[in-house]
Amino acid sequence: MDKDRIEGTMDKTKGSIKEGVGNVTGNEKMKAEGAADKAKGKVENSIGGAKDAIRDNM
Template sequence: MVDKDRVEGSLKQAKGAIKEGVGKVTGDTSTQAEGKADKAEGKVQNTVGGAKDAVRDATE
């Protein structure tokens, strides 16, 4: 079973990539920056979820 943080983190990364792309297309640097921040947050959350999965797998 995959940790929910991995799933949520992947979704945040995807959302951030879309938001960043929209910011680039529209020239909105604020939206672009928010997208980059969302992607970074999602990556961290995904990493945390991966660590949880590794610990769970090691203890089973």
């Protein structure tokens, strides 16, 4: 498993938590930060998946 996939999963989890806290508290900034972290995590996870696929096919 590539480190980008691990970091991506961590960012997605962090983003989900921030977004949830933002929803509960009504903090729009925290909700936006959470959504951004989740998006960043998805991209990192995709990059890591691509690296893994390349590595597996070599």
